[in-house]
Amino acid sequence: MGERERLLLYCEQIRAGSQVMPLSLRCCLLLLVACLSGPAWAESRLLFAYGKHDGPPHAFMSERAPRELQGGILFDIGMEIGRRLEVRVGFVEVPRPRLPSWLEEGKVHAHCQLNPEWVDVPQQLLWSHELFSTADRFYLAGSRSENVHRHEDLKGMRLGAIRGYTYSEPLTRLVNSGAVQREDASSTQQLVQMLVRGRIEALLTDEIVADYLLSLQPYDIAGAPLEDARQGRFCAYSAKAPIPFERFNEVVRAMIDEGRVREIINQYR
Template sequence: MQSRFFVLAFCFLAITRVSAETLRWGFSPTDPAPYVMMQGGELGPSITRSMGELVASRLGWQLEFVEVPNNRLDQSLRGGRIDLVCNTNPAWHRAPEKHRWSRPLYHDADVVVIRAGRTIPDRLEDMEGMRIGAGHDQHYPPELANAFSDGTFQRLDVRDTETRLRMVEHNRLDATVERRRAVQYHITRHPDHLLAIAPWTLAEIPLQCVAEQKHRDRGTRAIETLERLYGDQDIRAVLTGFGLVAEQ
């Protein structure tokens, strides 16, 4: 009798596991901390992981994190490789009106970072001829993108924020353009840093989550759940835990 109970219990758990929905949460491994942090080739403790686990738990779904380069997000959403992705903005997508968007969860900004002790430029035009660090799949405001294209700045593509900041400290780059929150997070973890952030911004960026909504409803349901969690302060608590201020 006892053995039959365990067999039935195992079968029930197996059926439940098979029948449960799986939410495929996309992320770019080159997004900076604290949005994305990699550990051993996998997504580690980060805003992305915390938000994904919170949403999946509320829905009662399994969760799979899927690496997607920033320049392939639209393709991955349309093709069903991922159900949604966060830390993005409608301006970075070819047809944003075809997707389901969350409200802005927090704002960030593109800022110029130089080595401490150097003269901080007052505007972009003051940086002519500089070696500027950039990410190959990152989105930049038009003014900066044009300056890269016409050779006003010497663009050096470097994979991740941490490496670019270290290169600035060691004078291998004259400056780098980064997300302000990412630089602030780096500075809090490295009090002996040799970095200075320009007081002006290249662009203010409201960051949102986006889901494909034409053929599948998993992403749309995740967005709806995320909105409810935001209203209940749960998402705000995640952001606050990583030093970010959520939108009111």
């Protein structure tokens, strides 16, 4: 017999007048409520961060105001974590430059599309197991993509990149020396439009995002053989979150081991 069944039986005995113990019905009911109420954090709300920089398929926004996150990889991962933790979840839009400080301050609790190398002081945050890995890849118009095998092949180009992102050391050197002119945008959608209109000669972005967008429109754009870097994606977690990090990370590990994270990603390919 489980704990809940024992408490129910005990309450019934008291209601029927059985003198099992000198305990009031009120105390019994309080014990029952405590037992049935679920985890200690069940009434908490776990806030996941997202931003315009994530873009589809990581983040899909509602079309009507107020624009809110309503789907995508980040949404699905957050909802699955919340379901397994038996806790309510919410999604908060955060500008990319403010994301680390908002996590540190507990204004948001998690963002599952980060890498410790992208944060100035990663020790201020807690980091989950690696959810998945993906590459930042170069995309060019037409057959020009076939000619980019090394970073030096980008010399003289205007390169579109996501605002606020730090890329590989070889690329950073080329940009700092002026050999490559970097043009920033807030999303991959904007970068694709800049490339189509000839404002840039190449763009650099997450291959999951680019491949999804290019599958929707017949643009004459292709990925180059060169990857800027292949890195893991993790959940950055706030030490001020309402749920213990150890429990959060257990759920993330289970989702990885069961193939659930990969299933979510594959839905958008």
